[in-house]
Amino acid sequence: METLKRTKVKDLLQSTAYGTEVTVKGWVRTFRNNQFIAINDGSTINNIQAVVDFNTADEALLKRLTTGAAISVTGELIESLGKGQKVEVKVKTLEILGDSDAEKFPLQPKKHSLEFLREIAHLRFRTNTFNAVFKVRHALAYAIHKFFNDKGFVYLHTPVITASDAEGAGEMFRVTALDFNNPPRTETGEVDFKQDFFGKSTNLTVSGQLEAELAAMAFGEVYTFGPTFRAENSNTTRHLAEFWMIEPEVAFNDLNDNMNLAEELLKYVIKHALETCGDEIEFLKNRLLEEEKTKPMDERSELDLTAKLNFCLENDFERLTYTEAIEILKNSNPNKKKKFKYLIDKWGADLQSEHERYLVEKHFKKPVILTDYPKEIKAFYMRQNDDGTTVRAMDILFPGIGEIIGGSQREERLDLLEKRMGEMHIPVDELYWYLDTRRFGTAPHAGFGLGFERLVLFVTGMTNIRDVIPFPRAPKTAEF
Ligand code: 4AD
Ligand code: MG
Numbered sequence: 001m002e003t004l005k006r007t008k009v010k011d012l013l014q015s016t017a018y019g020t021e022v023t024v025k026g027w028v029r030t031f032r033n034n035q036f037i038a039i040n041d042g043s044t045i046n047n048i049q050a051v052v053d054f055n056t057a058d059e060a061l062l063k064r065l066t067t068g069a070a071i072s073v074t075g076e077l078i079e080s081l082g083k084g085q086k087v088e089v090k091v092k093t094l095e096i097l098g099d100s101d102a103e104k105f106p107l108q109p110k111k112h113s114l115e116f117l118r119e120i121a122h123l124r125f126r127t128n129t130f131n132a133v134f135k136v137r138h139a140l141a142y143a144i145h146k147f148f149n150d151k152g153f154v155y156l157h158t159p160v161i162t163a164s165d166a167e168g169a170g171e172m173f174r175v176t177a178l179d180f181n182n183p184p185r186t187e188t189g190e191v192d193f194k195q196d197f198f199g200k201s202t203n204l205t206v207s208g209q210l211e212a213e214l215a216a217m218a219f220g221e222v223y224t225f226g227p228t229f230r231a232e233n234s235n236t237t238r239h240l241a242e243f244w245m246i247e248p249e250v251a252f253n254d255l256n257d258n259m260n261l262a263e264e265l266l267k268y269v270i271k272h273a274l275e276t277c278g279d280e281i282e283f284l285k286n287r288l289l290e291e292e293k294t295k296p297m298d299e300r301s302e303l304d305l306t307a308k309l310n311f312c313l314e315n316d317f318e319r320l321t322y323t324e325a326i327e328i329l330k331n332s333n334p335n336k337k338k339k340f341k342y343l344i345d346k347w348g349a350d351l352q353s354e355h356e357r358y359l360v361e362k363h364f365k366k367p368v369i370l371t372d373y374p375k376e377i378k379a380f381y382m383r384q385n386d387d388g389t390t391v392r393a394m395d396i397l398f399p400g401i402g403e404i405i406g407g408s409q410r411e412e413r414l415d416l417l418e419k420r421m422g423e424m425h426i427p428v429d430e431l432y433w434y435l436d437t438r439r440f441g442t443a444p445h446a447g448f449g450l451g452f453e454r455l456v457l458f459v460t461g462m463t464n465i466r467d468v469i470p471f472p473r474a475p476k477t478a479e480f
Contacts (some may be wrong), residue, residue, distance in 0.1 A: 005023065006024060006025045006041075006072070007022045007023065007024065008043040008044075009026060009039065009040065009041045009043050009044055009046070009047065010043035010046075011043075012024065012077065012089075013044065013048060013085070013087065015077060016086075017077060018077055018078055018079050018087070019076060019077070021074065021076055021077075021092070022074070022075070022076075022077050023072060024039055024050065024072070024073045024074075025041060025070070025071070025072045025073075025097070026039040026040050026041030026042070026048075026070070026071065027039070027040055027041070027068060027069065027070050027071075028065055028066065028067055028068065028069045028070075028071060029047050029067065029109060030109045031066070034052075034054045034062060035052060035053075036049055036050075036082075037050040037051075037052065037065055037071070037091075039071065039073065040126075042131060044279065045128045045132055045135075045279060045283055046279070048085075048087070048088065049080065049085055049088040050075065050089040050090075050091050050094075051088055051089070051090055052091045052094065057091075064099055066099070066100050066101070066102040067102060067105060067107065067108065067109055068100030068102075068107060068126070069096060069097075069098060069099055069100040070096070070098035070100075071094065071095065071096055071097060072094075072095045072097055073089060073091050073093070073094050073095075074091075074092055074093045074094075075089045075091040075093070076089070076090045076092065077089060078090050106120050106123060107120075107123055107126060107127065112127070114129075114462075114464065114467055117129075117130070118466055118467065121471055121472075121479070122480050128283060129283075129284075130467075131280075132279075132280035132283045132284050132460070133284070133456070133460050133462060133467065133468055135277055135280045136273055136280050136281065136284070136456065136459055137456045137460075137468060139276050139277050140269050140272070140273055140452070140455060140456060140459060141225075141452070142272075143268065143269040143272035144246055144265070144269055144452075145225070147265055147268045147269065148221075148223045148248065151221065153221040153223050153248065154215070154219045154221065154222045154223075155222070155223060155224075155225065156208070156215045156222045156223065157224070158205065158208030158211040158212060158224050158226065159208075159211065160204060161198075161202050161205070162202065162204075162205045163198070163203075163430070164210065164430065164431060164434075165203070165206065166205065166207040166208075166209050166210045167206050167207055168379055168380050168424060169206070169232075169379075171206060171230045171231045171232045172206060172229070172230075173203055173204040173229050173231050173241075174201070174202070175203055175204060176193075176196055176201075176202070177197035178191065178193075178196050204228075205228055205229065206228055206229060206230055207228055207245065207247065208224035208245070209224075209247050209249065209381075209447060210431075211224075212224050212247050212248075212249040213249050213381075213410060213434070213437060213447070214433070214434070214437055215249070216250060216251050216445055216447070217251055217437045217441065217443065220250070220251045220252070221248070221251070222248070222250075223246060223247060223248040223249070224245070224246065224247045225246045225247075226245070227242055227245075228242075228243060228244070228245045229242050233475055234475075235474065235475050237463060237464045237465055238353070238401070238454065238457075238465055239465065239474070240453060240466070240469060240473060240474055241473045241475065242472075243451060243452065243453050243465075243469070244451075244452035244453065245449045245451060245452060246449070246450040246452060247447060247448070248261065248265075248447055248448065249445065249446075249447035250445060250446060250447060251443055251444075252443060252444060252445065253409070253446040253447075254392075254446060255383075255392045255394060255409040257446060258394060258407055258408075258446035258447065259317075259369050259394055262369075262394075262405050262407065262450070263316075263396075266367075266396070266404075266405075267312070267313050269455070269459075270309050270312055270313060270459060271313055273459050274309055274310070274313075281306060281459075281460075282306070284305055284460050284461050284462075285305035285461065287461070288301075288304070288305050288461040289304060291463070301400075305461040308399065309459065311366070312366075312367060315366050317366065317368060317369050317396065318366055318367070318368045318369070319368075319369045319371065320368070320369075321370070321371050321372040321390075322372055322373045322374065322390070322393075323372065323390075325351070325355075325359060325368075325370050326344060326347055329344040329351075329355050329358065330344050330345070332358060332362075332363070334358060340354055340355065340358075341354060342354070348376065350377045353402040353403075356368075356397045356402040356403060357397075357400075359397060360397045360399050360402075361399050361400070366399075367398050367399070368396070368397045369394055369397075370395050370397065371393065372385060372391070372392065372393065373390060373391060373393040374389060374390055374391075375390060375391045375420075378391050378393045378408070379408075380417075380420050380421050380424045380426045381410050381411055381417070382408040382410065382411060383409040383410055383411045383444075384416055384420065391408065392446075393406075393407070393408040394406075394448065395407075398454075398458055399458075400457075400458065400463075401454050401457060401458050403451075403454075404450065404451060404454045404455060404458065405448050405449065405450050406448065406449055407446065407447055407448020407449060408448070409445070409446040410444075410445050410446060410447070412438060412443060413438070413442070414435065414439060417435065417438060418435065453465050453468050453469050456469075
């Protein structure tokens with residue numbers, strides 16, 4: 001039975017080798033009129049049509065051509081008369097590789113809601129939407145590595161299990177091998193982590209930054225790209241408990257260099273996605289247009305997905321300080337008319353996503369980089385400004401997303417760093433290895449963290465972060 005090596009649907013759809021015999025393997029999307037099989041093999045969101053001659057075909061076999069079944073088809077590649085396709089396969093032999101019970105298979109040849117598909121995430125790969133989303137995700141991951149590789153950065157693998165809280169925010173998942181029901185106790189009754197696997201209390205990493213800083217002070221330019229974990233109970237369309245982060249760290253860079261690198265990276269990877277995922281982005285653009293038809297006019301985007309991505313490439317990001325942003329927000333209409341949930345009345349307030357989105361979507365109408373935040377609302381490692389109140393932080397805000405990047409120039413002066421750590425109750429002793437970089441050949445340096453799923457969210461035009469990672473982890477969500 002085994003004849004030719006299979007040809008991918010993507011290649012067949014571009015072929016004009018009419019008359020040659022080909023083999024296609026894939027999954028049945030639809031079977032119409034007892035004659036037309038739409039086959040998808042994942043290589044493209046488009047299907048190839050295979051035509052069976054029902055006069056000669058085995059009737060029992062045709063009955064098994066149900067949505068979801070895996071099949072192998074061999075036949076002649078012919079020019080198609082049907083509209084919407086150039087080629088099709090005239091079936092000579094047909095084999096069912098794996099049946100799919102039409103009564104039980106949850107995916108039907110109709111539109112399913114994203115919420116429903118999230119419940120069957122193990123099968124949602126077989127839909128056009130998720131095929132497109134994860135192709136774009138792949139393209140973005142590849143482009144990130146290429147961008148840094150071409151610049152001479154070293155890709156650094158930082159540990160997933162750590163004993164430190166890099167952000168000092170206390171949002172960590174504990175890692176332990178102790179018997180949960182009967183853990184060893186110290187004399188004072190606390191759980192004795194000295195007897196745990198690592199001989200100390202450990203957790204899943206919230207960021208690879210601290211380790212990346214160590215390597216940057218030797219290689220000059222490094223980046224991480226790995227999973228990070230946050231036990232923050234944020235049930236939003238922008239937060240995951242497990243997400244992937246890209247963290248470049250560069251010796252001798254100041255905040256200005258840091259902003260330039262971040263803007264260049266974002267533009268590079270978006271351009272790569274546009275160039276290599278034309279079909280997918282076109283499909284996702286139309287999906288978004290359909291979705292937005294259900295919303296009131298004033299909530300719809302002014303630009304479609306492709307236009308929005310191109311707009312991002314063609315315009316410089318707006319750069320301003322936190323202090324300047326507060327002035328704009330204070331005097332904004334939604335603030336005066338008390339439309340913001342959190343009103344901006346004084347300098348020092350942490351910006352909520354409603355404020356970030358106002359700046360990006362209403363005021364500047366383009367990506368924004370905010371710098372020099374109050375030190376009280378930022379992490380301990382950021383370089384302190386001479387004003388004594390702000391730090392050299394930067395957040396990049398994107399339309400529809402809010403914060404996509406957070407970063408800073410780092411505090412390279414040992415005395416000032418130790419003092420700030422003390423004020424923020426960060427254990428100076430435990431982080432002796434981090435402080436050693438400041439003891440031995442310290443130098444100015446800077447870096448940032450790009451939330452990978454927020455980037456994928458932006459480029460795909462999806463609206464919930466759980467739909468751009470294959471198996472989302474979020475509060476009360478760890479299925480599959
Ligand atoms: O702003 P964050 O917390 O910064 C850091 O972790 C620094 N150590 C980065 C650095 O300077 N090397 O996180 C960086 C980015 C955010 O801008 C956001 O895009 C993403 O990570 N992010 C999340 N994405 C999804 N779910 C969450 N819960 C996220 N928290 C942060
Ligand atoms: Mg942040």
